[in-house]
Amino acid sequence: MLFLSLPFLLFFPVFFLLYWYVFDRSLRAQNWLVLAGSYFFYGWWDWRFLFLLIASSLLNYLLGLLLARTNRDGYRQLLVGVGLVQGLGCLLYFKYFNPLLPLGISFYTFKTISYLLDIRRGKIGPERDWVVFFSYVAFFPCVLSGPIDRPGVLLPQLKARREFGVEQGVDGLRQILWGLFKKVVIADNCSRLSADIFGHYATQPVSGLVLGAFLNTIRIYADFSGYSDMAIGVGSLLGFRISRNFHYPFFSRNIAEFWRRWHITLTSWLTEYVYLPLSIYFRDYGKPGQIAAILINFALIGIWHGPRWTYLVFGVLHGCYYIPLILRGALNKKGGTGGIKMVGTFVLVMLTFVMFFSGSMREAIGYYRRMVSGPMFAGFTVEEGVSLWVTMVSILLMFGMEWWQRDKEHPLQIDGVKPFALRLFIYYLLLGMVLTFGPTNFTEFIYIRF
Numbered sequence: 001m002l003f004l005s006l007p008f009l010l011f012f013p014v015f016f017l018l019y020w021y022v023f024d025r026s027l028r029a030q031n032w033l034v035l036a037g038s039y040f041f042y043g044w045w046d047w048r049f050l051f052l053l054i055a056s057s058l059l060n061y062l063l064g065l066l067l068a069r070t071n072r073d074g075y076r077q078l079l080v081g082v083g084l085v086q087g088l089g090c091l092l093y094f095k096y097f098n099p100l101l102p103l104g105i106s107f108y109t110f111k112t113i114s115y116l117l118d119i120r121r122g123k124i125g126p127e128r129d130w131v132v133f134f135s136y137v138a139f140f141p142c143v144l145s146g147p148i149d150r151p152g153v154l155l156p157q158l159k160a161r162r163e164f165g166v167e168q169g170v171d172g173l174r175q176i177l178w179g180l181f182k183k184v185v186i187a188d189n190c191s192r193l194s195a196d197i198f199g200h201y202a203t204q205p206v207s208g209l210v211l212g213a214f215l216n217t218i219r220i221y222a223d224f225s226g227y228s229d230m231a232i233g234v235g236s237l238l239g240f241r242i243s244r245n246f247h248y249p250f251f252s253r254n255i256a257e258f259w260r261r262w263h264i265t266l267t268s269w270l271t272e273y274v275y276l277p278l279s280i281y282f283r284d285y286g287k288p289g290q291i292a293a294i295l296i297n298f299a300l301i302g303i304w305h306g307p308r309w310t311y312l313v314f315g316v317l318h319g320c321y322y323i324p325l326i327l328r329g330a331l332n333k334k335g336g337t338g339g340i341k342m343v344g345t346f347v348l349v350m351l352t353f354v355m356f357f358s359g360s361m362r363e364a365i366g367y368y369r370r371m372v373s374g375p376m377f378a379g380f381t382v383e384e385g386v387s388l389w390v391t392m393v394s395i396l397l398m399f400g401m402e403w404w405q406r407d408k409e410h411p412l413q414i415d416g417v418k419p420f421a422l423r424l425f426i427y428y429l430l431l432g433m434v435l436t437f438g439p440t441n442f443t444e445f446i447y448i449r450f
Helices: 006-021 027-043 047-068 073-096 105-120 130-138 151-159 166-199 206-237 255-261 264-281 283-304 309-328 339-357 361-373 385-404 420-437
Strands: none
Touching: 006 027, 027 047, 027 130, 027 151, 047 073, 047 105, 047 130, 073 105, 105 130, 105 151, 105 264, 130 151, 166 206, 166 385, 166 420, 206 339, 206 361, 206 385, 255 264, 255 309, 255 339, 264 283, 283 309, 309 339, 309 361, 339 361, 385 420
8 A cells, every 4th residue: 555545545534533533542552553554554565465574573573572581692692693684584585586575675674673683782672562563563654665763763652642733733744745745746757757868868968868867866855755754744643753764965065964864764774783883893994994884884775775786886886975075084074065065966966866777787877978978959859848847847846945944844844934825825836736737647656666
């Protein structure tokens, strides 16, 4: 079941009413409903893979309990190892050796791994209420594409009584609207336009290829951050505060700042569980060791996306972008001020997404070669010229709203904007654009496949 589907539009209102008006007298009853609703939501796509989700939850729940019952370091390492082998083994098998990938397997696997590692490190205790733990793993707003909430963030919320707050609920609806605008008006139209350019890159001029790269970069941001906005908004309607996943990344002034703002929950997860252990392991090698840790970390980001060389090279390129920052000792510093650095960072990121969206290394190299050797404008064509202008205006509107509200969690937090008629105009403008300029058939969210 996907957010932009008729089944979800029927499912969620019923779930919402049951959650707040039938099961609200008992926290455990609410959690039972969350679990049942999450399994229904996940199983709607393919009920067979629901058993894999349940089995993974059961194994890691039991491993967590066993971890709490022993102080023997070797035994504790063995228990964590079992969880890692199960989680990463399933992930490796389904991503690389099976044509059918269970939806959300990467995201719920990261949840179970962080749960065991945090218990091992003494950051949290094991969760003894299996309904709470199983709900944490399968929580339906986030199970398909994140955000990847840590156990220390979501488990306490599942164990505390939730009350419906009008202010939080209204903010959730506004964030859903913003995510819907980005996904339907921007991402889906960018997808159609860029697909035409990438599909005929050999005959496109440089201007067309730059446009295609730009549109695909905007597409993946609007699509993925749009999903995160909707997930956070749905969570808000249920009384949960889900972790922020994007913080206006295209206003970044260097690549390190970009990754602190892009897919934040994954970046922080990899920083804690992959990069920091690697940097400690390589610490005796100074800056070369730090570079090695960064490159390994980003190579893993690349191959996490799937069995294609283009994904690996995409990750390694981002790791290479870090090398000048490491050599200058500026890894944790902000990129300074000025739009030039923002544009420069955007261009570097945009060039890597050519690799990401290419079907093979041959296509990617051909695209890059054509970008530097083709005619500048001659032969430029793109289908559906009207939607190109609508898409570009929508992108400008998105950037304008994000810059205006860059100190807020999302751009539609406009409670203080006066007069009230202006706020209504903004809401109806976005809703009208969704209804008017959205494609007839929605495309699936990009990160559903990862």
